[in-house]
Amino acid sequence: MPRTASESIRTRLASAPVCLRRFLWGATASVCLGDVLDATTLGARVADVAGRSVLVVTRDPFASALALIELDGIAARLVVCTPDLPAEHLPAIVAKAGVDVIVCDHNRQSGSQKPQLRIQAPARAFDVAHSTIDGPTEWVLLTSGTTGAPKLLVHTFASLTAPIGGALAQDPGVVWGTFYDIRRYGGLQIFFRALLGRGSFVLSGAGESIGDYLVRLGAHGVTHVSGTPSHWRRALMSPEARAIAPRYIRLSGEIADQGILNALRSFYPRASVGHAFASTEAGVGFEVNDGLEGFPASLIGASGDVQVAVEDGSLRIRSARNAVRYIGEEPCTLSDDRGFVDTGDMVERRGDRYYFLGRRSGIINVGGLKVYPEEVETAINKHPAVRMAVVRPRKSPITGSLVAAEVVLKAEADPNGAGVGTADFKREILQICHDSLAAHKIPATIRFVPALELAAAGKLARPCVP
Amino acid sequence: MSVKPTVISQIRQIAEDNRTPLPPLTDDLVLLDSGLDSLAIAILVARLEETLGFDPFTESDDTAYPVTLGDFIRFYDHAADCLGIDSNQAG
Numbered sequence: 001m002p003r004t005a006s007e008s009i010r011t012r013l014a015s016a017p018v019c020l021r022r023f024l025w026g027a028t029a030s031v032c033l034g035d036v037l038d039a040t041t042l043g044a045r046v047a048d049v050a051g052r053s054v055l056v057v058t059r060d061p062f063a064s065a066l067a068l069i070e071l072d073g074i075a076a077r078l079v080v081c082t083p084d085l086p087a088e089h090l091p092a093i094v095a096k097a098g099v100d101v102i103v104c105d106h107n108r109q110s111g112s113q114k115p116q117l118r119i120q121a122p123a124r125a126f127d128v129a130h131s132t133i134d135g136p137t138e139w140v141l142l143t144s145g146t147t148g149a150p151k152l153l154v155h156t157f158a159s160l161t162a163p164i165g166g167a168l169a170q171d172p173g174v175v176w177g178t179f180y181d182i183r184r185y186g187g188l189q190i191f192f193r194a195l196l197g198r199g200s201f202v203l204s205g206a207g208e209s210i211g212d213y214l215v216r217l218g219a220h221g222v223t224h225v226s227g228t229p230s231h232w233r234r235a236l237m238s239p240e241a242r243a244i245a246p247r248y249i250r251l252s253g254e255i256a257d258q259g260i261l262n263a264l265r266s267f268y269p270r271a272s273v274g275h276a277f278a279s280t281e282a283g284v285g286f287e288v289n290d291g292l293e294g295f296p297a298s299l300i301g302a303s304g305d306v307q308v309a310v311e312d313g314s315l316r317i318r319s320a321r322n323a324v325r326y327i328g329e330e331p332c333t334l335s336d337d338r339g340f341v342d343t344g345d346m347v348e349r350r351g352d353r354y355y356f357l358g359r360r361s362g363i364i365n366v367g368g369l370k371v372y373p374e375e376v377e378t379a380i381n382k383h384p385a386v387r388m389a390v391v392r393p394r395k396s397p398i399t400g401s402l403v404a405a406e407v408v409l410k411a412e413a414d415p416n417g418a419g420v421g422t423a424d425f426k427r428e429i430l431q432i433c434h435d436s437l438a439a440h441k442i443p444a445t446i447r448f449v450p451a452l453e454l455a456a457a458g459k460l461a462r463p464c465v466p
Numbered sequence: 467m468s469v470k471p472t473v474i475s476q477i478r479q480i481a482e483d484n485r486t487p488l489p490p491l492t493d494d495l496v497l498l499d500s501g502l503d504s505l506a507i508a509i510l511v512a513r514l515e516e517t518l519g520f521d522p523f524t525e526s527d528d529t530a531y532p533v534t535l536g537d538f539i540r541f542y543d544h545a546a547d548c549l550g551i552d553s554n555q556a557g
Contacts, residue, residue, distance in 0.1 A: 211498070234504045236531035239496055258527040266530070367505060397523030398508035430483060439484070444509040445516060 006136045007157055008073025012196050013037055018172050022198070025220055026062030027205020027213075033195070041066045041119045042103070048117065049075050050131045052100035055093065055114075057081035059206050061182050063105040063119045065191065068182075071103070072139075072157065073132045079140040079152070080183050083206065089149055096152055096328040097140055140327060141185055143280040144370045152327040153280055153334075162305070162321040163284035164193050174199030177217045177244075179210065179227030179235070185280040186253050190226050199224070211240040218243030226250035229260045229275075230367035230399045236263055244268075251275040252284075253368050254400040255356040258293045265291060281334060282341040283321030294347075294355040309340060314360050315347050316340040358393055358401075366440040367399035376403055376443065379436050383429050385413035390452050394445065405429075405443035408452055422448045469518060469542040473535075476513050480506050493536030500535065514542070520549055 013019060013033060020034035031039075040046050041063070054075040058064045061083070071078055079097045081090075093099070094114060102116045136157050142150040176194040180187030182203060194201035202220045204213045214235060217225065225246045227235070232251060235241050249264050249271045256275035264273045277285040277295070285306055288295045299308045306319035318340040326334055335341045346357040364371040373391035380389040387408045394404035409425065426446050433442040474491055477500070481488045486501040497507060515521040522545030523529055532538040 209498075230504065233531060234498065237498055237504070237507075237533055239533055241533075259523065259529045262527050263529050263531060367508070394512060395524070396508040396512060397521065397529070398504055398511055402508055402512055404512075434483070440505055444512045 006073065006132075006134070007161075008132070008137065009069050009157075009192075009195055010037060010073055013069070016196075016198065018198060021172070023200045023220075024062070024065060024194075025200065025202045025216070026060065026065070027203070027208050027216070028060060029062055031066065033200070036066070036069055041070055042117055045117055046070065046074070047131070048115070049101050049103070051076050051133050053077040053079065053098045055079040055081065055090075055097070055099045055102045056104075057085070057090070057102060058105040058119065059083075060105055061203050061206060064183055065203060067103050067119055068191075069195070072137050075137050076133055077138040077140060080142070080188070082142050082150075082183050083181050085142065085150065092149060093142070093152065138324075141188070141280050141323075143185075151329065153323040154325050154327060155283075155323050159283060159321055159324060160188065161192050161196060162319065163189065163278075164196060172198040174224055175202065175220055175222045176200070177202040177204075177213075177220075177222040177225045179204065179213070179225075179231035180253070185283075186226065186228070186278065189278070189284065193224075210234050211238045214238060214240035214243045218245075222246055224248040224250070226252065228253040228368040228400075229256050230254060232260055232264060233398055236267060241267065246271045249273045250287075252278045254365050255358075256293055259397060261291060261293060277315070277317075277343075277345075279343055279345075281323050282317040282343050283319060283323065285315070285317045285319070285321075285343070292353070294353045297349055297352050297354055300354070307340070310347055310349075310354070311340075311342075313346050313348070313357075315343045315345045315354075317343060362392070364391075364393040364401050364403055366396075366401055366403065369438075369440045371403055371441045373403075376405065376433070376437065376441055379433050380405055380407060380429055380443070382432050382436075383425065385409050385425055386429070387411075388452055391443065396444075399440075402444040403441060405446045406449045406452060407446060408449060468539060469514075469546060470539050472517055473510075473514065473539055473542065476510055476517065477502065480509055480513070491535060493534060493539070495535045496533060497535055497538060518542070518546070518551070520545060520551065525549070 014037055020032060022033040024031050024033060049071060052075055054071055056064055056067050056078060068078060077097060079093060079099060099114055102114050103119060104116055105119045139155040139160060141153050141155060143153055144150055174197060176190050176199055178187050178190040182188055182191040202217050202222055222244050223246055229251050246268060247270060249268060252275060261273055273291060274287050274289040276287045285308060286299055300310055306317060309316040322341050323334060344360050346360050347354045348357050362373045376391040377389045380386055387410045389405055389407045391403055391405050393401040396402045429446060481501060484506060488501050489495060511521060511523060522541055525545055532541045
């Protein structure tokens with residue numbers, strides 16, 4: 001019997017009204033939420049995962065959705081793999097997270113000897129006892145780390161659902177959609193909002209184009225849609241943008257500038273447009289619904305569920321929405337001794353508002369994907385004519401930021417120090433980058449300069465401002 | 467003069483860098499169907515700023531995002547007119 005002591009998605013669905021009129025619409029299949037409770041995607045083998053650490057790695061987000069609904073409250077730990085996770089990282093994740101069982105929707109070469117369970121999606125009616133665990137399931141989300149290997153962050157049902165109290169009162173006609181994959185924090189938030197509220201949810205499919213997704217969103221009468229500013233810019237550049245007429249538009253995951261907020265308000269005049277500050281580590285910090293970029297200075301130091309502070313120019317957040325801890329990292333690295341998570345996002349006060357400047361560490365956010373400049377600099381430095389390179393963010397109206405490189409050539413390669421005749425070098429450097437880096441990490445622009453500024457410690461000066 | 471030749475040549479260069487085949491570059495071609503994804507379009511805008519000296523997306527907070535190649539070129543031509551730039555001379 002489900003325990004009331006620890007809440008799970010299933011206990012919430014079991015007590016929710018009108019489940020029979022609520023749906024999870026995927027690109028390849030759909031399911032009525034009222035049927036989910038009496039069905040299983042894993043058959044009798046669901047018993048094999050009870051109380052275990054389970055890695056969920058699927059091609060189809062719909063399969064992940066069904067598995068996550070079924071296994072929350074049953075598995076001791078759910079490790080949620082992001083769709084673009086390179087397979088070579090799986091063995092380390094399996095080891096770090098103590099994974100016992102891998103749940104997948106295809107024969108995946110995981111490089112691991114752990115047993116694999118194939119998901120049957122859509123879920124089939126099956127007489128299976130779902131035995132629940134004591135205490136909540138740990139949700140382990142992946143976030144990219146400096147070395148390229150993902151970091152493992154622990155959340156719980158409580159931390160993931162703490163931001164969405166108000167969603168429970170939503171009217172039953174709400175249909176959610178998100179351009180995020182549900183296996184990322186931003187998408188998972190919307191997944192929970194749809195399941196724990198009274199609405200339905202339209203999931204994007206693996207590899208589905210934004211135009212096709214917009215058409216499906218429109219066909220299901222979507223009312224609430226979320227995505228990054230880059231997702232929204234791409235949507236507005238699609239002829240299918242007219243397929244939807246949402247009442248609520250939400251932006252998160254990147255800096256929402258005034259241009260995209262205005263463009264959305266003008267294109268969807270019936271919608272209220274809000275942007276949220278959220279990260280996998282800090283959870284949802286706050287939502288800004290006044291139509292303006294940045295956030296009101298009155299949020300700093302205000303009492304409430306979430307405490308927001310600015311220290312050394314970076315935004316700090318303390319709340320029950322924060323991730324609980326990292327797995328396999330120093331225990332103190334997530335939050336400071338007062339429990340604040342340093343988001344690493346630099347802000348500046350102008351008048352009665354704070355504005356986002358970029359990332360302190362120089363991390364570049366290209367359309368929601370992180371780029372560590374050091375990785376790109378290492379690739380550029382492989383070219384024999386390069387003395388040194390610095391990689392910085394460059395502001396982009398399409399993807400928020402882009403990667404821009406400044407390169408100093410060796411004296412023998414550029415005797416006049418004037419960057420003359422460097423077209424060949426540029427092409428060769430780009431070739432090296434193409435061969436070793438993902439597309440969003442390849443510099444959009446390369447400039448040859450006579451020298452680079454060094455900071456006091458002798459390191460490259462790496463301003464955060466795009 | 468229109469920025470069209472500059473835009474077309476930059477699109478061809480980016481497609482070549484990405485080894486992406488291009489369909490005929492007609493005015494009614496939907497940009498996102500051109501084989502250039504949003505990252506490639508972001509790179510196009512950055513390179514055009516380097517070549518032409520302006521980025522019409524950031525000139526104003528009131529932006530309507532272009533859907534077709536024709537929209538995109540008109541968007542640049544309009545910005546060049548407003549800025550008093552002879553885009554044929556730029557870059």
